[in-house]
Amino acid sequence: MGIKIYFDNAATTQLDPVVKKEMISAMDKFSGNPSSIHSFGREAKTEVEKSRKKVAEILAASPSEIFFTSGGTEANNTIINGVVNSLGIKKVISSPIEHPSIWVTLQRLSESGDIELEYVDLDNNGHVDLNSLEKYLKNNPNSFVSLMHANNEIGNLTSIKKVGELCKEYKAIYHADTVQTVGKYHIDLQTVNVDFITSSAHKLHGPKGVGFFYMKGSDTSIKSFITGGAQERNMRGGTENTYGIVGLAKALEIAVSDLDNIQSQIKALKEYMLNELRANFETLSFNGDVENKSLFNLINVGFTLNDVKEITPDKLDMLLFNLDIEGVAVSGGSACSSGSLVGSHVLKALNVDDNKLSIRFSFSKFNTKEEIDTVISILKIILQ
């Protein structure tokens, strides 16, 4: 069997075997519907609530502030639609490089006239210009701000603390998409001013199809997005994904239990890869701010003509395809949209040269330095 190297952990991560074991055990034990009042239901409900407590404790939140969903997309949709529809907020400030679950949702609300949408300026590295945010907030107090913590395509980080302080000053409601950062960074919700955050289990070695959002304060003020039964305290109709929720809580528990070590292990991989890329390819450049305020597990690199043998219209797809044939899984742009970089709204917003072949490498605790050596030698063969 050939090699298999997975450097696409921003798209999704492999299930941690310990999480899998916990989920299988829950499948054997908790078959009831958590809404049923008999013992089967009560036992399942207890597991869901134990998981909620675990998640809340890790984030320094209250269990009543955590709401389980089918993942990050639903969590983001719930918050945006909830804030706009229930709180009557018209003015929304966001960025042109949000994940599609926010970007497309806001575009639609703007097109239908439900909101007036402003995008903050970005600096040359693709960072949110906080002065421009302040300018918009000054002109539009009591607005709704949706700015992601880490960008899934380029890895840029936006400080929740700093944005939260500005939002507090101008009485804005603040939502941070933390799908790429929950379980990777210490997030203490007692020390930051954020009203909503979102998460998805499959980004942190948990199962797919389950996530949550945090809503500050236990007085639920927004209406549910998915209407139905009274599950999740009327915030999300639909029978709870008991096994997924158990897996999500376990994955988060594992992620934070060894967070500092995992961080430094993956940071070292990123540094090694950066050095190897620089040493082996003359004309590459990085998309976003790869060095400073940047996700420690992500590199988005653009290769240009001198380092590429041949430029053809389908060059990116061919490159990804050739890497795949060699057993290397990476992504061009965000795998959540097309699996290909073509049309990436993030790189467009950053004015990245069309003639660049951009690839996203994203690592996890399961990757090694040896894998990087292999990928560099494969890239050299394919590109040069």
Ligand SMILES: Cc1ncc(COP(=O)(O)O)c(C=O)c1O
């Ligand atoms: C930043 C960000 N937000 C939201 C999502 C959507 O999460 P999910 O795949 O659970 O719907 C993703 C997935 O890539 C993401 O990276």
